[in-house]
Amino acid sequence: MNKKLNAKDFILIGVLTALMWIICMIISTVMSIAGPVTNVFYPAVVAIPNGIVMMLLLAKVPKKGVFAICGTIQGILFLLVGGFWLIPVALIIGGVICDFLIMGISEVTMKSMIIAYTIFSGIFAFGAIVGPMSFLRNAFVGAMEKNNIAQEYIDGMIKITSGFMPVVIVAAGLLGGLLGGYIGQKTLKKHFIKAGLVSAK
Amino acid sequence: MYQLSNSVKLRMYDRHMILSVDCLNMKAGLKRQPRLTLEDSMEENIKKLIIQKQFKRTAALDPRCKAALLILIGCVSYFLNGEVVSLILVVTLALFIAIGNGVRWAVKMLVFYIIVAYLNALLRYVSIPVLSVIMSVFGVTILKLVPIAMMGIWTLRTTHMDDLMVSLQRMRLPQSVTIPLVVMFRYIPTLRIEYRMICNTMDIRGISDTFWKRIIHPISTVEYILVPLLMRCLKVTDELAASGTTRGLELEEKRYALNHVRFSWPEYAVTILGIAFLAALLFLDYTSIGEIIIWRV
Numbered sequence: 001m002n003k004k005l006n007a008k009d010f011i012l013i014g015v016l017t018a019l020m021w022i023i024c025m026i027i028s029t030v031m032s033i034a035g036p037v038t039n040v041f042y043p044a045v046v047a048i049p050n051g052i053v054m055m056l057l058l059a060k061v062p063k064k065g066v067f068a069i070c071g072t073i074q075g076i077l078f079l080l081v082g083g084f085w086l087i088p089v090a091l092i093i094g095g096v097i098c099d100f101l102i103m104g105i106s107e108v109t110m111k112s113m114i115i116a117y118t119i120f121s122g123i124f125a126f127g128a129i130v131g132p133m134s135f136l137r138n139a140f141v142g143a144m145e146k147n148n149i150a151q152e153y154i155d156g157m158i159k160i161t162s163g164f165m166p167v168v169i170v171a172a173g174l175l176g177g178l179l180g181g182y183i184g185q186k187t188l189k190k191h192f193i194k195a196g197l198v199s200a201k
Numbered sequence: 202m203y204q205l206s207n208s209v210k211l212r213m214y215d216r217h218m219i220l221s222v223d224c225l226n227m228k229a230g231l232k233r234q235p236r237l238t239l240e241d242s243m244e245e246n247i248k249k250l251i252i253q254k255q256f257k258r259t260a261a262l263d264p265r266c267k268a269a270l271l272i273l274i275g276c277v278s279y280f281l282n283g284e285v286v287s288l289i290l291v292v293t294l295a296l297f298i299a300i301g302n303g304v305r306w307a308v309k310m311l312v313f314y315i316i317v318a319y320l321n322a323l324l325r326y327v328s329i330p331v332l333s334v335i336m337s338v339f340g341v342t343i344l345k346l347v348p349i350a351m352m353g354i355w356t357l358r359t360t361h362m363d364d365l366m367v368s369l370q371r372m373r374l375p376q377s378v379t380i381p382l383v384v385m386f387r388y389i390p391t392l393r394i395e396y397r398m399i400c401n402t403m404d405i406r407g408i409s410d411t412f413w414k415r416i417i418h419p420i421s422t423v424e425y426i427l428v429p430l431l432m433r434c435l436k437v438t439d440e441l442a443a444s445g446t447t448r449g450l451e452l453e454e455k456r457y458a459l460n461h462v463r464f465s466w467p468e469y470a471v472t473i474l475g476i477a478f479l480a481a482l483l484f485l486d487y488t489s490i491g492e493i494i495i496w497r498v
Contacts, residue, residue, distance in 0.1 A: 005377060006451070007376075007380060007442060007445060007446055007450050007451040008438065008439075008442035008446075010376065010377060010380035010381050010384070011380065011381070011384050011438050011441050011442050011445065012434075012435075012438045012442075013381045014380060014381030014382065014383070014384030014385040014388065015384060015385070015388050015434045015437060015438050015441070016431075016434060017381060017385055018384075018385040018388045018389050018392060019392060019430065019431075019434060021385075022389065022392060029342070032338075032342070033335060033338055033339045033342060034335065035334075035335065048423075049423050049427060052423070052427055052428075052431070053427070053431065056431055060435070065377065069377050069378065069381055072378060073378070073381050073382055073385060076378075076382065077385075079272055079275070080268065080271050080272060080275065080353065081275060081349060081353070152334050153334050153337075153338055183420075187424065187427075187428065191428050191432075192431075197432070197435060
């Protein structure tokens, strides 16, 4: 079996990453507007529908490098949309770690797919919420205060990112990844493997 | 035949243009011209078709230059707090876009920005317990996103994907990054059409998809919309791969472009001016100008 990625795989990665990114944008926008509590947990919620897409991608292209490319491209897009620089860095690092620690050792199976995706979503949760809020809290709050954002929102945001909350947020990200991977594999079995579109071990 | 295949491989014609070229070619073939002139005329036709649809002035800048500006604006836009300074940024960007094939888009976004800013100012006089907090966050987010969306969508509209591909390859990015990136930019607008088609089909079958239903049954929504969408994605991938491979998408060799893709002095000038302008805005933000309030009702 050819283990190198070819143009068809690249195209599939591009198409599915576009879908994942759109889902991520919609959910993160809605949740960050709804309030500070939901804002903090958006990576966990995003991981659930994206899990379906990612499982399909991994089942269709069981080769090394898929995670890294996917993370890099999502990172570039986040950079273009004006995301904080830690998000692309976290995505790329997470992608590379998942690729070469988990997919590199053994054959790609259903189990290793779930584990890789869980770690990926945990790292994304760290880069998207915990990193910026703990490093740049003052700048963040100053910017929000000047922009006439209501005081309640700022207070809520500070309260929810101090103390033990970073651990909880990353844990929620991991849990979201696990749940997304599980649902994704169920969907995969129900719709795609039955239809003969993909085959997975 | 070597000449022909080479000329076709030179670039990836992803503008449905190849279809018309093929038709021309078939018509010419029926007249039984000598093969050599046929190839020449086809190459001429392709060149003519590519050069025909040219962008002007700022829209003709190198894609890398536009991307750099977009990233800079994204970095700055969230940290601009003063109302005057943000307005200056939006107006300048609108002018920049209006020069390059985007007058209507610039005017639309400018009017939208002003309306949202006024509504946001109005919000201070209304206080509903939970809703006003949500609305203020919503308004500010939209105000910050307007410059980025304006620049981003204009960039997407005025950049040919093949130019983007060439310029990314000149940056020595590997194929594993260029191909997915280009495919993605090409596919994001298509996703909306696919989504609408799925909604139509659901309507026909009587499983209408309303906003309320989407909130109550999130899992079934995901299943009803995402699974058909993924099926379509797999199909589209096959088609795109076939059409891309026949046009030399996979080739690792250096590409040549008919359009002028080069990071020369206009690009340098625009980039330096852009950096200077944004830095000046950030500086102005800290002086007393940043505290002037213009959106007052």
